[in-house]
Amino acid sequence: MQLMKPTYTTNGKTRHSGRWHVRFRDHLNTRRRVPAFTDKRASVKLGEKLELLVGAVRAGGDLAEHREWIDGLPDGLCSKLAEWGLLPGAMQYRAAPLAQHVEDYRAFMLARNASDAHVDLRRARVMDLFKGCGFHSWREIKAAKIEQWLAAERRAGRLKMQTSNHYVTAVRAFCTWMVDQDRAASSPASRLAKVTVTDQQGFGVFTVEQVEQLLRHCQQATDVWGYRQRKPRSGKPRADITRFSTGPQRGFVYRLAAETAMRANTIRGLTVGQVRFDRDENGIVVGGVIRTSVGQQKNRKSHDVPLRCSFAQLLEQQIGGKAPAMRLVDLPLHAAEMLRADLFNAKLPMVDADDLPLKFHSFRATCATWLGEAGLDAAGIAAVTGHLTRSMVDHYTHRTKRLGREAIEQLPELLMTGTAGRCTELGKDWASRATDGRKPLRRKGGAHVPSPFKTGAFDRSATPPSFIVA
Numbered sequence: 001m002q003l004m005k006p007t008y009t010t011n012g013k014t015r016h017s018g019r020w021h022v023r024f025r026d027h028l029n030t031r032r033r034v035p036a037f038t039d040k041r042a043s044v045k046l047g048e049k050l051e052l053l054v055g056a057v058r059a060g061g062d063l064a065e066h067r068e069w070i071d072g073l074p075d076g077l078c079s080k081l082a083e084w085g086l087l088p089g090a091m092q093y094r095a096a097p098l099a100q101h102v103e104d105y106r107a108f109m110l111a112r113n114a115s116d117a118h119v120d121l122r123r124a125r126v127m128d129l130f131k132g133c134g135f136h137s138w139r140e141i142k143a144a145k146i147e148q149w150l151a152a153e154r155r156a157g158r159l160k161m162q163t164s165n166h167y168v169t170a171v172r173a174f175c176t177w178m179v180d181q182d183r184a185a186s187s188p189a190s191r192l193a194k195v196t197v198t199d200q201q202g203f204g205v206f207t208v209e210q211v212e213q214l215l216r217h218c219q220q221a222t223d224v225w226g227y228r229q230r231k232p233r234s235g236k237p238r239a240d241i242t243r244f245s246t247g248p249q250r251g252f253v254y255r256l257a258a259e260t261a262m263r264a265n266t267i268r269g270l271t272v273g274q275v276r277f278d279r280d281e282n283g284i285v286v287g288g289v290i291r292t293s294v295g296q297q298k299n300r301k302s303h304d305v306p307l308r309c310s311f312a313q314l315l316e317q318q319i320g321g322k323a324p325a326m327r328l329v330d331l332p333l334h335a336a337e338m339l340r341a342d343l344f345n346a347k348l349p350m351v352d353a354d355d356l357p358l359k360f361h362s363f364r365a366t367c368a369t370w371l372g373e374a375g376l377d378a379a380g381i382a383a384v385t386g387h388l389t390r391s392m393v394d395h396y397t398h399r400t401k402r403l404g405r406e407a408i409e410q411l412p413e414l415l416m417t418g419t420a421g422r423c424t425e426l427g428k429d430w431a432s433r434a435t436d437g438r439k440p441l442r443r444k445g446g447a448h449v450p451s452p453f454k455t456g457a458f459d460r461s462a463t464p465p466s467f468i469v470a
Contacts, residue, residue: 001047003040022047026084027058034077057086067185072139098130098137105177115295117265125170138178141188146171154195165194203359204352205398206366211258217346218254221247225338243332250342252318253329257363260305261385261396264335264360266296273324277312288312292386303386335360368396 002023005016020036020043034050036043053066063070070078070087081087102123109119133149135141150167153159159167168189175187206214226244245253256267270290277288289304297303307315319328332338339360343350351357364385371381378393387393 001051003036003043003047022050024050024054026086027054028085030084032084034080053081053086063087067182070185098135098141099127101138101178101183102126102130102174105174108177108181113295115265115269122170122173125167126174129167129171138184141175143188143192146189146192161195161197161199165197168192168194202356203362203365204354204356205369206258206352206358206362208370210348211254211366213348214254214342214346215251218247218251218342221250221342221345223247225250225341226332243330245330245332245338249330250338252314253331253335254339254342254363255311256329257360258366259308259311260290261364261367262290262292262305263298263364264331266292267329268331268335269296270328271324272319272322272326272328275315275319275328277316285309285313285316288315297386299386299388301386301388305386306384365396365398368393369398372397 004021004023005019006021007014007016009015019038020040021033022036022043023031023033024047026032034046036046049066049069053063056063056066070081073081078087105126106119106123109122110116129146129149130136130141132153133141133145135145146168150159150164154161154164171189172187172192175184175189178184179187224244224246253267256262257264270292274291274293275288276291277285280286287309288307290307292303292305294300294302336359339358340350343358349358352362368381368385371384378390381393381397382388385393385396387396
């Protein structure tokens with residue numbers, strides 16, 4: 001390893017470069033030269049690190065101890081080392097732009113059987129965050145800058161708290177993948193913290209009468225909901241233009257969601273081949289199940305959703321003669337807007353009795369609530385909804401408030417007492433200021449009140465007085 005300052009000529013004069021350069025031989029015994037620093041001591045340390053790296057590559061050893069140092073190298077120097085073969089394997093991707101890393105991450109998720117919608121959403125969130133923070137390379141990623149950008153987006157109203165946490169989850173997963181693929185030594189997003197969600201809007205529960213009125217409206221509706229009802233976002237192509245739903249088709253989807261507690265994305269991906277009917281000895285349908293796959297469930301667990309007898313018979317009529325690979329229903333994107341339009345046309349409220357908004361996801365809570373009111377325990381409800389924990393079953397079973405109202409009425413009637421009276425047992429008004437020259441005590445939210453113990457009004461050894469409300 002040698003240090004040198006190259007010379008150059010300008011205006012007929014020979015000058016020396018202000019930066020030191022390191023000359024060394026790589027693992028193939030080829031002479032190489034890289035620019036170092038203006039400080040000689042730092043340039044010497046760089047040369048020593050390069051010699052250690054060349055020795056490790058020449059010996060075929062593990063470069064794990066050099067990864068942290070490589071992550072701190074400038075992109076230009078890292079590109080040269082990768083070009084010379086000094087960064088073998090996945091570490092050669094160190095100098096690649098973040099966009100290329102994200103595309104490789106997207107291909108990795110698709111290879112792990114993740115759904116296209118999930119992969120595209122995860123990729124969009126990561127790229128939006130990097131673009132907003134101004135990150136272009138891996139070494140530019142800083143957790144503090146990410147937190148500042150997310151906080152600014154929340155203050156501006158462009159991100160809700162729960163959506164901000166989704167961005168944190170996405171960038172954490174991407175950085176963890178970079179480390180697992182040996183493209184980075186450590187994750188800069190490992191200490192990113194999520195915010196406590198205080199603005200989360202819940203979802204209401206439909207009544208039986210509301211669902212019946214909605215289904216009657218859809219049965220008589222003549223409009224068609226599809227891509228024409230919603231304008232595309234600026235800069236994004238119109239998606240899912242082949243799906244549309246007539247009034248009866250929408251009613252069938254609403255009933256399917258209310259009786260099976262399935263999410264909109266799950267319903268959208270169902271095929272005819274996933275339906276299994278139970279028949280009696282005469283071949284009449286008496287029930288059935290819909291076998292959802294791992295990729296269709298949010299918890300990544302396959303689940304057999306049971307079907308009641310009447311709905312299974314209706315479903316048999318709907319899919320009769322269709323190929324197993326065909327879609328079970330045509331559910332367009334933005335099912336929430338489709339439901340709001342039908343609720344408005346059916347003259348139904350947009351909120352329930354507790355002022356919670358009625359969304360498409362409300363059908364899932366509605367089914368769980370109806371099952372709970374029918375007397376089923378948590379295990380029976382989970383057999384339909386597919387939840388894995390008791391807490392999630394309780395979250396979707398919205399009968400706690402109703403049971404609370406009914407239970408509170410069972411309390412015994414107590415004597416009615418007033419609250420505006422004054423205590424007259426002590427013979428003096430406590431609400432007034434003390435007249436004995438002592439400083440009155442402060443009480444939070446109230447007036448200056450003297451202590452009865454300090455004023456001598458109470459005798460600790462005597463029997464507690466009886467309070468009379470005047």
